[in-house]
Amino acid sequence: MKVLIIYDSTFGNTEKIARVIAKTLGGFGEVRLSHIDKMNPLDLEGIDILIIGCPIQRHKPTLGIRDFLEQVSKGTLKGFLAATFDTRYRMPRWKSGSAAHVIAKKLRKRGCSLLLSPESFFVAGKEGPLEYKERDRAVNWARMILEKYNITAEGGV
């Protein structure tokens, strides 16, 4: 199993979550972790699962992630299994906005299949820290991705 995690992070909290996910999945396969600004060129060779995560900024994904999704050429992401997450304030989604759902929608439009529902991890303030237990939730989320992937790979979904 090969996983590519693409993330953006202004203050490091989303990066922490991305690293927890990478470490958890790394026990079961090969994981590449890429900051959106350091990712050129996009290399999807052999990738089984694409995970994208970023903070919500002004109710949306960051500019880096939005640009990436706009610029990725049509057909490039077709057929990939994917999962998306964001970091944000703990408040109703209609107030916080969403990055994970927006990214998921764009990925689906480009032909990806989502393994799991988009997930949010919560920060206590603009610069963090992550709320207590969010790292544990990230471990569990990564394990769920793995479970779903194994079911899919066995032809169960």
Ligand SMILES: Cc1cc2nc3c(=O)[nH]c(=O)nc-3n(C[C@H](O)[C@H](O)[C@H](O)COP(=O)(O)O)c2cc1C
């Ligand atoms: C310019 C800016 C706008 C933000 N807008 C939102 C928002 O609309 N909704 C929300 O829940 N959090 C918002 N936040 C809080 C971020 O989600 C928070 O800074 C982020 O989760 C921290 O992750 P990072 O350390 O990876 O950057 C905003 C933060 C910044 C800096």
